[in-house]
Amino acid sequence: MPGSNSNYIFRIAQSLSRTLYSVIDNMSLVKCGVFFGLGAILSYGFGFSCQITTLLIIATYLATGGWKFIWVVINTLPRDAKALKVLIKLKLATKNHIQNNITVPMIFTKTAKKHPSKPCLVSEEGTLTFEEVENLSNQIANYFYQAGYRKGDVVALCFTENRIQYVCYWLGLAKIGVVAALINYNQRDVALSHSINAADSKAIIFTPDLSDALADVASQIQNKVVFYCTGNMSPNQVLSPVMLQSELARSPTYPPPAVKVGYTEKLFYVFTSGTTGLPKAAIISHSRFYYMTVGATSLANMTEKDVVYDTLPLYHTAGGVVGVGSMIVLGCTLVVRKKFSASRFWEDCIQYNCTAAQYIGEICRYLLATPAKPTDNQHKVKVMFGNGLKPEIWKMFQDRFGVKQMGEFYGATEGNCNTMNPDNTIGAVGFTTMIAPFLYPITLIRFNKDTGEYLRDRNGICIKSKPGEPGELVGKIVKGDALREFDGYVNRQATDKKVCPDVFKKGDLAFLTGDVLIMDKFGYFYFQDRTGDTFRWRGENVSTYEVESIISHHIQLKDSVVYGVEVKGLEGKAGMATIVDEHKNLDLLSLTKALQKSLPPYARPVFIRLASEVDTTGTHKLKKVDLAKEGFNPNIIKDNLYYMNSKTQQYEPLTVQVYNDICSGKIRL
Ligand SMILES: *[C@@H]1O[C@H](CO)[C@@H](O)[C@H](O)[C@H]1NC(C)=O
Ligand SMILES: *[C@@H]1O[C@H](CO)[C@@H](O)[C@H](O)[C@H]1NC(C)=O
Ligand SMILES: *[C@@H]1O[C@H](CO)[C@@H](O)[C@H](O)[C@H]1NC(C)=O
Ligand SMILES: *[C@@H]1O[C@H](CO)[C@@H](O)[C@H](O)[C@H]1NC(C)=O
Numbered sequence: 001m002p003g004s005n006s007n008y009i010f011r012i013a014q015s016l017s018r019t020l021y022s023v024i025d026n027m028s029l030v031k032c033g034v035f036f037g038l039g040a041i042l043s044y045g046f047g048f049s050c051q052i053t054t055l056l057i058i059a060t061y062l063a064t065g066g067w068k069f070i071w072v073v074i075n076t077l078p079r080d081a082k083a084l085k086v087l088i089k090l091k092l093a094t095k096n097h098i099q100n101n102i103t104v105p106m107i108f109t110k111t112a113k114k115h116p117s118k119p120c121l122v123s124e125e126g127t128l129t130f131e132e133v134e135n136l137s138n139q140i141a142n143y144f145y146q147a148g149y150r151k152g153d154v155v156a157l158c159f160t161e162n163r164i165q166y167v168c169y170w171l172g173l174a175k176i177g178v179v180a181a182l183i184n185y186n187q188r189d190v191a192l193s194h195s196i197n198a199a200d201s202k203a204i205i206f207t208p209d210l211s212d213a214l215a216d217v218a219s220q221i222q223n224k225v226v227f228y229c230t231g232n233m234s235p236n237q238v239l240s241p242v243m244l245q246s247e248l249a250r251s252p253t254y255p256p257p258a259v260k261v262g263y264t265e266k267l268f269y270v271f272t273s274g275t276t277g278l279p280k281a282a283i284i285s286h287s288r289f290y291y292m293t294v295g296a297t298s299l300a301n302m303t304e305k306d307v308v309y310d311t312l313p314l315y316h317t318a319g320g321v322v323g324v325g326s327m328i329v330l331g332c333t334l335v336v337r338k339k340f341s342a343s344r345f346w347e348d349c350i351q352y353n354c355t356a357a358q359y360i361g362e363i364c365r366y367l368l369a370t371p372a373k374p375t376d377n378q379h380k381v382k383v384m385f386g387n388g389l390k391p392e393i394w395k396m397f398q399d400r401f402g403v404k405q406m407g408e409f410y411g412a413t414e415g416n417c418n419t420m421n422p423d424n425t426i427g428a429v430g431f432t433t434m435i436a437p438f439l440y441p442i443t444l445i446r447f448n449k450d451t452g453e454y455l456r457d458r459n460g461i462c463i464k465s466k467p468g469e470p471g472e473l474v475g476k477i478v479k480g481d482a483l484r485e486f487d488g489y490v491n492r493q494a495t496d497k498k499v500c501p502d503v504f505k506k507g508d509l510a511f512l513t514g515d516v517l518i519m520d521k522f523g524y525f526y527f528q529d530r531t532g533d534t535f536r537w538r539g540e541n542v543s544t545y546e547v548e549s550i551i552s553h554h555i556q557l558k559d560s561v562v563y564g565v566e567v568k569g570l571e572g573k574a575g576m577a578t579i580v581d582e583h584k585n586l587d588l589l590s591l592t593k594a595l596q597k598s599l600p601p602y603a604r605p606v607f608i609r610l611a612s613e614v615d616t617t618g619t620h621k622l623k624k625v626d627l628a629k630e631g632f633n634p635n636i637i638k639d640n641l642y643y644m645n646s647k648t649q650q651y652e653p654l655t656v657q658v659y660n661d662i663c664s665g666k667i668r669l
């Protein structure tokens, strides 16, 4: 790119001068003045040479607290230099991709040409090579182009479990500018039809096993959708789908008609399940797909030689963007599995020679709960990336399974605050540079936990949290900068709620993650809480995350969630914990002791529900919203329920009689 080089030299010079400025800013102007005065006196008054004066000034700077900043610089420079390299690489690539309209399907085509016969997607179903994936997605593109689908149209993909063909579908559709809506197959009823409608889908491609679920909601779908079935199914009057298999077999494998698609335009939609309300459709643009992938894989030292094991759902960001991206952008072989299996995890990694794997916190916990086996250490996985690994089990996990690096990353599907732990700092979900914060403007800001309002200084600008002080993570939005853009949701109102003005300076906008983090003195971020995940009880704030960590620490590797439930006639919400107790061996007495020891009275759960099994969403997370709705009513809940008897300070069975007494106020909680 001739011409752009001088541009970059200029930018680097600009960055350097700003770094200098931030050093001065760190020292405060008064100190600077003192130093200059000192310098003047030393060199004119005492005739000291220039070098000695400089040395003396530096010594004074260090002695008066400057060493702290230097100490931070020394400790974080290698990390920041690595990240800066990635950032520059991303900025250059972005510029090139925007100028030449290079999209994700084009990147894949290029990768596929490099090694056409290399295994691309592998699973227990079989293997597809890069050329086969290219050809199949061309067939899909050609078929849907001929069927009349054009740029901007949306087609919903409803697949049960992870299939190797899955990626070919959205990739094929993207080749002709059609946007796939990646539907979570666990959804039923309202949630399912809501997702399909929210994306404004014109057609639905589904696996045969979902025909009943779709038939149930067919009448609630607003558009007149066309159904396409990917396999053989028994005739269904409601759907009467097009059978895709035979259609695709006839479709040509050569590239589809060229459709101009911009780099920052939509690639597909991913649904994010917030803690409240129905799922929201978040836009994944080509640029977002690219930088999330390159950011994460570069910091995790991955190359095209890596074989990546991905058992996460392919319709979510973690598995579907970063994992799949390593295959598309880097050219890694991607091994998928229909569904995560704790007992098969390391066996699979050994069988397929995997060198990298994806996780979410729950997966790590489930793996730790399996009995120790020789295969624990016989695999070649050297790096795992994902999110939600709890600090308590981080080291235990690495020690047992011998994984060198855990690449924990923080990346809201829709946000612009992606960050990652690049050096296995235990517990950290990412970092920001302390040396030159403006290079990657994400920060923590102070807020009032009760009202959710952001605290502002005299000029109305948000106040940054100091190291060690909790704050909400926010990221500056820069229009026209693909790396700093917030693509938002399909729904505009939902988009506006996530944006806040005047954060870094007057007139700017920042994306609000809703997550509360703490930063240490080196700029590493640690997860603390989710702003939505608190409830009030006896006039106090209870953080569900905090209570959960106490419980999960005590009950080891069982699943648990904490939430607030409404009690008739009482303000706020009473804490309730649902614990999965399949083997009915939970020691309630010792749990009670642990809670009493570690939590203030108001934060201790009032109700406990011991579930024998629990409906988890595709992410293995217990569904808080649904549990909270069911409340603590023994008339509708089959699981064993307990309540805290405030007189005996013990958990006692919650019978229908007790329930009625609580509701009528006879029993006081
Ligand atoms: C892929 O398609 C091309 C033509 O478009 C063909 O030459 C090639 O043999 C196909 N490859 C495979 C593996 O089917
Ligand atoms: C890139 O795509 C955009 C949007 O589709 C189009 O307006 C523009 O002309 C394209 N640019 C090039 C260089 O092809
Ligand atoms: C990543 O690569 C760099 C340079 O190649 C190396 O110094 C570093 O140790 C690697 N990190 C890991 C975790 O392998
Ligand atoms: C894994 O590696 C071994 C030894 O390098 C090789 O024999 C085997 O074929 C590989 N397996 C796969 C699935 O690539």
Ligand SMILES: *[C@@H]1O[C@H](CO)[C@@H](O)[C@H](O)[C@H]1NC(C)=O
Binding pocket: 447, 448, 449, 450, 539, 540, 541
């Ligand atoms: C709730 O949390 C906020 C923020 O930490 C705090 O200012 C407030 O006092 C808390 N409320 C109570 C009643 O503790």
